[in-house]
Each structure stands twice: as C-alpha cells, then as structure tokens.
Amino acid sequence: MELLALILIPLAAASVLMAFRPAAGTARGLALASTLLTFVLTLWLWYTWGGETVIGIAKDWVPAWGMRFVLGYGGIGLLMLLLTGLLFPFIIGTGYKQPVGDAALVNALLLFSQSALFGVFMAQNAFLFYIFFELSLIPIFFLLLYWGGEHKRAITIRFFLYTLLGGLALLFSIAFLTLQTPAPHSADFTALAALDLPMDTQLWLFWTLFLAFAIKMPIFPFHSWQPETYTMAPTQGTMVLSAVMGKMGLYGIVLFLFGIVPAGTAHWQGFVITLSLIGALYAGVIAFRQDDLKRLVAYSSMSHMGLMSAALFTMNAYGISGGLYQALAHGVLMVCLFYIAGMLFLRTGTNDMGRMGGLKARMPRLALLFMLVVGNAISMPLTQSFPGEWLMFNGLWQLKPWMALVGIPLIVLGAVYMLYAYQRVLLGTPGETAGLELHDADGEEHFLLVPLIAITFVVGIFPNTVLHLVDAPVHQLLNLFPPLP
C-alpha cells in the first residue's frame, strides 16, 4: 500500500491544488507537505528494505495486451525512489524564494510529474513503465511553454518532438517484446527478462530501446534539445529534468537493455561507451566558454551524464554501481547548482556571467555556499561525487584501459569550467550588476541549501550508505550478462 501511496499522495495534492486553486502560500505549503510525506515514505521503504525485490501490488489491467498493474522495487529502484523522494521537497521549496507563474498551477504540475516519476521507478510491467515515462514529461512541457524564457515555443516543440521520437521507439519495442512472450502475453519485466531473444533481434532491438533513454539522459548526439531546454525552462522545471528525469534514462538502461537484451548490449557496448565519452568531453569543452550560467550548468550536466552512461555500459560491478551511485550525487548537485543560479538571477536579473563579477564582496555567504557546491561539482574527495567517480574510472579501466584514459581529462575540464564560472560570478573587479542592491544569502536560502550540502558531505564520507543499495542487485545483474569474450 505504501507504493500506491507514493503515486497517489502527490496526485491527490495536485488535484486539490488544481480544483481549489488556493493562494500561493497555501499552495506551496500543501505541495511541500505532500513531498515531505512522500520523502518520509521513501525513507521508510529504505529502512525496511531487506535486500530482496519487493512486489507491493499486482493487478490485471488489460490482460489481452499483457498489461498488468505491478508495482515493486529492488535496490536500484529504491535508489531512484530515494532520489525522487529526497529532491522534490527541495524543488518545491525553490518556489518560495524563486516563484514563477501561478503557484497553484506550477506546484500541481510539479507534483503530477513527481507522481509519474515514482510510477516509473516502481513499475514492474513494461507498458506501465511506458505510461508513467511519458506522463512524467507532460507537466514539464507546460511549465516550459507557459513560463519559459526566450524562444520558449520553438524550444518546447523541439523538446516535444524528441520525446515523441524516443517514446514511439520505446512503445514499439515494448509491443514487439510482449508479442515474443508465450501466450497469454505478458509485459512484466520478469517475463521479458526471461525471453532468450536471438542475437540478430537483440542487435536492432538494442537501438530502438536505447534511443528513448539516450534522448532522456541525454547522450551525444541525441542531446540537442537539452541545453536550450535547461537554460530556458523555469528553474524548478530544469531541476526536475536534470536532477530526476535524466535518471530515467540510466534506470531504463539497467532495466531494459541489461535485463532484456544483454547480448545485444554487450555487442554495442564499445560503440556506446565511445559515444558517451566523446559527448562527455565535448560538453565539458563547450561548458568553458558559456556566458549563461544556466547553460554552463546544462553542459556540465551533459558532461557528467556522459560519464555515467559510459560507466554503466562497462557492464561490470564497479562501473554499474558507480554510475548508479553517481545518479543520486548528480541529482543533488544539479538542484544545488540551479538553485544558486536562481539566487543570482533573483538578485542581478540576469544569468549572464559577463555582467556579474566581484559579487563576493557583497555576498560572502552566497560565495561560501557556492564554493562548497563547486567542491562537489569537481569531485573533491569527501564530497558525494568522488566515490562515484572513483568507481566509474575503475569500471572503465577494468573493461579497457584506454576508455579510462579517454575519460580522465574530464576531471581537468570540470575544474576548468567550474572555477572559471565561480571566478566570473563572484571574484575579480565588480561587474555592472555589482552596483545593484544585493543582499546576501538569507535564512530561507540557507534552509534549502545547507541540508543539501550537508548531504553531499555525509554521503561523501559515508558512501556505503548508498552503495549497499546497489551492491547485491548489481551482482544479480552481472549474472545475466553473456560471458566476456
């Protein structure tokens, strides 16, 4: 019943917000309460988890198509549930200081998205997964379309088309897979994973499945919707996209590609890793010269996602565990970075770093918070990002040393663009916006950022709290893979 509650609580809260359209304060309060409640629920699931796959609810839905309503979770799903549960209170909380649009509507949209995301990470039936996968995005379209920045319509369209493309490929693949199961057909993941598909089928099926997830993360060259969308979407929308939704891609890779077409995945492994690493380096280089802070963060996100994708596709314990661990770290990081970009926008009215500079003199506390986040962004040891990076490079080297060697310049690129951005915003001689009335980070903003930063240190010092979630499930996965040649 807790599982259903995870979907229904945000859905109910969103419905109330839509139906009664309360004032901004009430709307945010309700949304925050709802997300905190679901967060506590995910913590409860974590606390009570015994290490096995839990099926919470299983009902027939449309038996003729193999559709069943099955919710459950294993360690990897639980990690994603925790990610969603943890980050949404902060995303909703962002609205307090950085409001956008009609509070009731915006919060309803966010909650609706959260509900679908919980569904994605609990669905144990491929059709169900697909429905939630698509539903989760629709509210974000509206956020972008109504409250986005420049060229919002063109950007929304591009984003929409991409999603449509990936989604259709996924739907087609699921239908195809379901038909391969013995009658009565079932789209349950257990049934699909039991399929022993011939190699030539796996080879093309890999791509129709991968397309949806590659777009979602996104991975070079399927990324061209991402930078503009992240830059122009309202901050909360960008947070949902980068911190949580991108992880649907990683999760989908594990669930579909590793679970159902392992041999096909093993075949395309080298190609996809190369693509991911190229994309990571490409985005890391581009990030350096961006003037728009949000766009810089967008490219940095793409760079990090590229490394995570490469690590997953190593299909070894270190790589997969590192990539999944990093999904959580990256989510926390993205909320922090976009929140700080939002704080700066609130004060200076711009995201253009060329117009900032020397702001530290006026906002020393904001500078300290930003520096702590930068430490996590550049994977300083004892912050959350470091253990993930360490594991991922181990995974890459274990597969092929050259892969680690191609990826390792990322640790330099990250330092190059993040420290440059930090300098352009806060250090040096005062820029044109330094003359504005700038007040330092206030109590409310500390209330949001300090817990997140504390998490980055606590997990960085005790990463095992997260790693133990993925340890056993990843080893189960490894048994599925064909023996290495």
Add this chain to the structure above:
Amino acid sequence: MVSTDLLALLVPALPLLGTLVIGFGRKRFTANSGGGLATALVAGAFLCSLLLFLRHDGGTRIVHLFNWITLGDMNIPFAFQIDALSLWMMLIVTGVGTVIHAYSIGYMHDDPRVATFFAQLNLFTFAMLLLVMGSNFLVTYIGWEGVGLCSYLLIGFWYTNPDFNYAGRKAFVMNRIGDMGMVMAMVLLFLQFGTVNYVPVMGQAGAMSPDNPLIITATLLLFLGATGKSAQLPLLTWLPDAMAGPTPVSALIHAATMVTAGIFLLVRSSVLYDLAPYTQDIVLWVGVATALFGATVGLFQNDIKKVLAYSTVSQLGYMFAALGVGAYSAGMFHVTTHAFFKALLFLGAGSVIHALGGEQDIRKMGGLKNTTKTTYITFLVATLAIAGIPPLSGFFSKDGILAHTFADSPAAYAVLVFAALLTALYMFRLLFLTFFGSYRGTAHPHESPKVMTVPLVILAVLSAVGGLLNIPHVFGGNEWLKHLLATASEGVAAEHLDLPVSTEYLLMASTTLLVVLTIWYAWTIYGKKTTLDGEPAGMPFLKRLVARKWMLDGLYAWLVEKPFGWLSRHLFSFGEGKVAVPLTIGTGKTTLGLGELVRKVQSGNTSFYLFGMMAGVVVLLLITLLSA
C-alpha cells in the same frame, strides 16, 4: 596515558576544529584571537605528533577509523598509517606550520578577512596531514586534492585582483592535470592488487620482477601526479604565479609542505620505483632539468618572491634527482632542511615586504641590513644554508644528493653542481640587492614586530643546525634520519653509496670552493650596486630567453590555452549551432510544420488540459483497483 590511536586522530582533528570554529565565527575573531587559536591548535597537533614520535618503536601502526568505500570485493578504509615516514612529515608540517601560523598573526594583522585566512590555513594543515598520514593512496588523495583546493583559495585570497584569481585557477588546473596520472595510477594499482593500502600493495609489488610493464606504467602515472603537485617540468609554471598569495602562504604551502607532497608520494612508493629503473631515469632527468631551469630563471627575477619561487622549483628538482638515483633518504633530508631555510627565506621576504609597505621589487630595495637587522641576519643564515656553505643544514642535505648522483650518473651530477653555483649566484644577488648597498626606494623601512621576528629566529636556528639530523659517515655521523626512515621505507633501507671516502671529500671540497668563488663573484657584481639591469628586451638572445622563463608560459598559452578557448567557442557555434541541432531535430522547417500542431494545444485552457490528463490517469487507476 592517552592512547596512540587517539593521539593520531587528534593530529588532523585539531586543525579541522580550527577551520570550523574560526570559519563559522569569522565575524567575531580578530587577528589575535583567530590567529592565536589557529596557531595554538596547530601547535597542539605538533605536540601530539611529537608524543607519537617519542613513543614510536620503529614499527608501522595502522589506525583504522571506518570503512570508507566498500563495494563487493573493494574495501577502502579511512585509516592512518603511523610510521617513521608519516611521523617525520607530520613533525615538519605541524612544526613549521606552527611557526608560520604565529608569524601570520603579525603579517595579516590588518587584513579585514584575517579570520577567513586562518580558517583556510588551518584547513590546509588538516588536508596536508591527511595526505601524509593516509594508510592508502585514496586517503592520501583526499589530502592531495584538499591541499590543492586550499592552495587555490589562498593564492586568490585577495580576490578582487583578477590576476590573482587566474593564478589560483592555473595552480588548481595544472595540479589536476597531474592528478589525472594519480587517479589512473590508483585505479591501475587497485585493479592489479585488489587494494590501495600501502602495506599490502608494496608487499605484493615487492615480489614482482623488475621492469614489469604494469609497475613502469603505475610509477610513471604517479610521477605525473608528483610533477603537478611539486612543480616539476613540464607542470611548473603555476608555482611562480602562486606567489600572488599572502607571503605566509607561499612559505607554508608553496615552499615548505604542499610542494613536497610529490616527493613524499614517491618515497611512500619507493618499492615500486626501485622496480622500475626506466621510470627512475625519467625522474632523475626531470629533476635535473627542473633544477637547472629554476636556477637559471631565478637569476633574472626582480620580484623578491619570484626569485624564491624559482629557487623552490629548482630545489624540488634536486629532491627528485635524489629519488631518481634511489637516494630516498637524501631526498627526504633535503625536504626537511629546505622546509626550514625556504620557509625562513619566504618569511624574511615577507618581513622585508612588510617593512617596505608592500614593495616586492628588489630594484627598489637595498641597504636594509641596518634597518631590519633581525630579518637580515636570519635571511643571511638561510642564504648561506641554501647555497650549501658548511656546516649549515643545506650543505649536508645537498651534499647527500650530489654524492649519490655522482655515483649513479656523473652527467647529472655535473648539471646539478652547475645549478648549485647558479643557486649561490641568484641567492646572493638577492641578498646583496636587498640588504646591501644603499636604499633605492621611497618607503620608510622598519623592523617587523616580535611575533614575526621570533619565528624567523626559530627557523634560522633550525636552518643552521638542521644538518645534524643526518650527518654522513665521512664526518663521523651515523645518518640518524636515514636510519629512522629506513624503518618505514624499503627504498631507504635498500640505499647504498659506493664511493671511496677520499672521493667524497674531494667532491665536497671542490663544490664548496666553487660556491665560495661564486659568492665572491656575486659580490663583485651586485655588492655595491645602486642601479639594475634593464628589461629583457635589450638582452642578447640566450639571456633574453632565460629572462623570459624559457618562454614556457608563452608556449602554453599558444599550445594549450588559446586553442582550448578556440575549441570551446567553435564547438559551441559550429558543433552545436551548425551540426548537432540542424542534423537532428532543428528549428528549421520540420519545426514550423509541427509547430501548427502544438499551437492548437497551446490555444486552449491549461487547467482544462491538465484536468483531462489527470482525470484519465485517475480513471485508469480506479478501473485497475476496482477490477480485482
């Protein structure tokens, strides 16, 4: 009795406590209270280290705190390794650190952000202690990155100056370039040995045959990390720029401690290096080349701190040369004496800068020996020490390196001796131009307060007598430091020097004589100078090349920085603008056509659509639940 484990824990914990207390209370702390607390905590760490050292029985003790990263068969503990090597480094870091912290109380007295300064200085000390105390590569790497970040913060401490910020970033990024090697080496060693703990890694590696490609790769990668942190060719240009930081920072981080981390790492891994003669040759020649590079460029610098910075680069080169010939204890000995005399030189320079109200250009100094007497005398001691005049500390430590190099590679020896003469030349040029002749500036020189001069005197005493730590056999000594370190390092234990005693005497005597002659030569040129050479532009080609730092900065700007900026801009404008977006789903005709579709959606009432969406889902859910 306090347990050994608790003492070991206290050593890094005390400075960390200082960071937190002073950092969070930075509005309430003054130079005296904040600086006093910071100094006291580092002094406390020194006392704990000293106690540990006195109790040390020559063994290796692992202080296990908790399991840091555990996954499957990977278990990386957060633990300290207490042995002679780490204890020795802890003593240097906290000992010299205490003195420099105290000095900073005077030097930074009037800075409005003095509390922040001390919080960061304590944080640095904490990170440096993790670096030397770690029981495995990864804990060392925590400190390794931590000192890098503190270095970045402190170089750019006066953050309104864009050049200083650039210098800070440059330092961090060049260090990170080296860190690529460090990370890859750790990965390689872990995947090979299944652990990154020093003791088992060295144990297993020791059983392998020499010239194993794995060991050669690992040692080369580790050395890349060392070249970044310890400013060796080709990753050295950040160190002179790092002089942008406050002078105590230059003394502590960029002379006495952090930059010796690379040497420490190689000594820690001496088992690996002894198995890789190929890498050792590279270490030797990189060290020799860097020693020469620093010494030549140092001759042409006019900023008092830049002279010392190139000198540091050069002296670090000596240490690596020692490691390259397997003389690990000689390298560590020079780390020790260099920490004394170079910290002293920097603090002395700081005292001069303080005396002249911020002036750093030696062309505008001169004649200060009368007005800043304590500074002058201590600076003289340090200068004699670094020049290698017996019986000061530098003589013994440099002689150890030269003797071992001579036995291994006479060619390298010749270059190092030449660099030693240059060292005497640039150091006495600095000394004469600063303290002799007549004053060429416009300020009103005055001696620094006691809180600054007492540290100078302490370091001067150490610089003078530090040689006693490791008196070689030819002087009837027993090489105390070497025997101490031999308990912790197999590389040190395996050292040997096959030189006839007469040869050793001859080498020492000839080098000393040449150095004395060089000092005399320096006196004839710079002793009574009142004006100085012009700018590099007017010099002959070779001289100009050296004065312009062998064009290394320009080379990097042309080969790396500019192309990188170009690439970043063009990947964005061309790669993203002209290829990625148009080729996939662009803003072109497709979009316009499909735009019509979306417009229809958009023209409606949002709430209506959202309601429709949610209603659909709810209905589906209800059907499901009720159909059971």
